[in-house]
Amino acid sequence: MEIVRLTEDYLGEFQTLYTEFFMELREKQGWKPGEEEIYRKEAEVYFKRSDLIFLALEGSKAAGFIRLSSREGCFWVEEIYVRPEFRGKGIGRALVERAEEEVKKHDSSLYLLVLPQDKDAIAFWKKLGYGTINTIELTKNLKPSGRSAVHTVELLGERFRIFEWKGGKFNGEERHFMELLEEFYEKGGTKEEFLKLVSSALEGWLE
Incomplete structure (x- = not known):
């Protein structure tokens, strides 16, 4: 297995991998995927604007990629993807480590965003030493979205x-906890009441 910086010679392979990444993601989310040509054009734009993009090659076949952007002086992992038939072979780790090597030439930190329901991704990044910091995403539905299946967390x-x-x-256990949370808030439970309940339970456990 070889990790290489993306060049014009491999642009077509990257476009295909990028498209596969979003097709898989949209299926998980239950969203309709975009047109393949849109993803291919996006991938080309990222290459031409000189994002940090590395490919994993297994023989002559592209097995995965990682793409980093630079925003406000910080480097962000935008996507990482390994084809299903190549998973479990350390390719994802190798892609991350190669990206980290490059970022260390410019900065001391690498950032990324992970959806809380993507437990596999969270476990992957934690295993590589990444921890949670700062970000909460907020949204307001301005018209019916058709997405009613949600969980309550806190x-x-x-x-x-x-x-x-x-x-x-x-x-x-996680699903039961989220169901209890949903019922608690639906019945008018407040942040202050929740914190008192949890603090009391923790104090009892610690005694």
Whole structure:
């Protein structure tokens, strides 16, 4: 396996991988995928604007990619993707490590965003030493979206909603907790009441 910086010679392979990434993502999200040509044009734009893009090659075949952008002086992982037949072979880790090597020439940190329902991705990044910081995404539905399958989660007592994913991997205890949270907030429970309940339970466990 070889990790290479994207060049014009491999642009077609990158466009195909980029398209596969979004087709898989949209299926998980339950969204209709965009037209393949749109994804291919996006991929070409990112290459031409000199994003950091690395390909993993297995023999003569492109097995995966990672793309980084630079925003406001910080480097961000925008996408990482390994084809299903090549997963479990350390290719994702190798792509990340190669990207980190490049970023270290310019900065001391690498950032990314992960959806909370993507448990596989969260576990992958934590295994590589990444931790959670700062970001909460907010939205307001300005018209019916057709996306009614959501879960209730919380952060320091604040109520948040996350979309259900096809093939979601929440275990029974996690789902039960989210169901209880949903009922708690639907019945008028407040942030202050939630924090008191949790603090009391933790104090009891620690005694």
